[in-house]
Amino acid sequence: MAISFDAIPASLRTPGAYIEFNNELAGATGFMHKVLAFGQKLSTGSQAANQPVRVTNPAQATTLFGRGSMLANMLSAFFKANTETELWVIALDDASSGVKAAGSVQVTSAPTGSGTLELYIGGERVRVGITAGATAEAVATAINAAINAKADLPVTASVSAATVTVTARHKGEAFNGLDIRAGYYGEQMPAGLALTINALSSGSGNPSVTPAIDAMGDEWYNWIINPYTDTANLVALETELDSRWGPMRQIGCRAFTAIAGTHAATGTLAVPAITLTSPVWAPVAALPRLTLRQQSTLPLQVCH
DSSP, rough: OOOOOSSOOTOOOOOOOOOOOOOOOOOOSSSEEEEEEEEEEEEOOOTTOOEEEESHHHHHHHHHHHHOOOHHHHHHHHHHHHSSSSEEEEEEOTTTTTTTEEEEEEEEOSSSSSSEEEETTTEEEEEEEEETTTOOOHHHHHHHHHHHTTTTEEEEEETTEEEEEEEEEEEEEGGTOOOEEEETTTTTOOOOOOEEEEEEEEBBOOOOOHHHHHHHTOOOOEEEEOOOOHHHHHHHHHHHHHHHHTTTOOOOOOOEEEOOOOOOHHGGGTTOOOOOSTHHHHHHHTHHHHHSSSSSTTOOOOOO
C-alpha cells in the first residue's frame, strides 16, 4: 500500500530517513469522561457502602440507595441534566454519632376558608387540602400525612397537637438549612390559615469521605460530586486531588460542591451567594454537565 505525503515530494531521490507529521485527525477520537458521586444511602438500599458501583438511571439509584435517600435525590438531579456521561457512585452510611436535622411547621391560626396549601420542602411541592373550620390540630395532621405520603422526599414528618416536626432521613450537617416554605410561587393560602415555619437545623456529624477515597483506588475519575462542605471532608478531598494531579499518578480530576447562604457565610469558600430552595446536593449533582458540554479535546477553563 502506497503512503502519500503532504510535504515530502514523491520525486525525492536523495537517500535518507524522512519524517512527516500529519495532524488532520488530531483530537478526532473522543475521551470518555467518568463522574464519581459521594453521598449517603439508607438501610433500605441494596448497595453496600464504600464500594464503587455504576449507575445508569434514577430507578436503579432508588433501588441501590433507598427511596428518599440523599443519593437517590442527587442522582435524580444528575440524570435530569446529563444522561450521557458514565456515572459511578460510592455510597456512605450515616455517621453513627451523627444527629439528624429537624425543622417544624406550626399551625398558628385555623382556616376560615377552604382551599389548597402549597407547601415546598427542599423545593418539592407538597399539596394539602384544607377545609374551612378545621381545627389547627386537624390541619397539622393533614400536613403530616401529606409529607409522609411523598416517599421521595429527603425528610419524614411527625405531628404533636398543632405542630409538625420535619426530620431529615439522614444524619449530618448537609441537611441544615433545608428549605420549608408555603406558596413559593405566590400561591395564596386558604383564608385564615397561618403558619410558623422553621427550616431544618441542628444536624451534625457528616460521614467521612475517607473510606470513599480509599475505595477509589487508582481508578481515573474526571469529576467528583461531593455534597459535604465541612472542613475535614474538604481537606481530605483536596489532599487526594493534589495527589492525583501529581507526576507520580497523573490521574487528575476536579470536584464540585455547593453551599447556600449569605454572601458573608459563603465568602470563606469563595463561591457566590445564592438562594436555594432545593437541597445543596441536588444542584451540585448537575454541575459537571456545565463543563462536560465543552469539546472533550479542549482544556477545561476553571473559574474561581
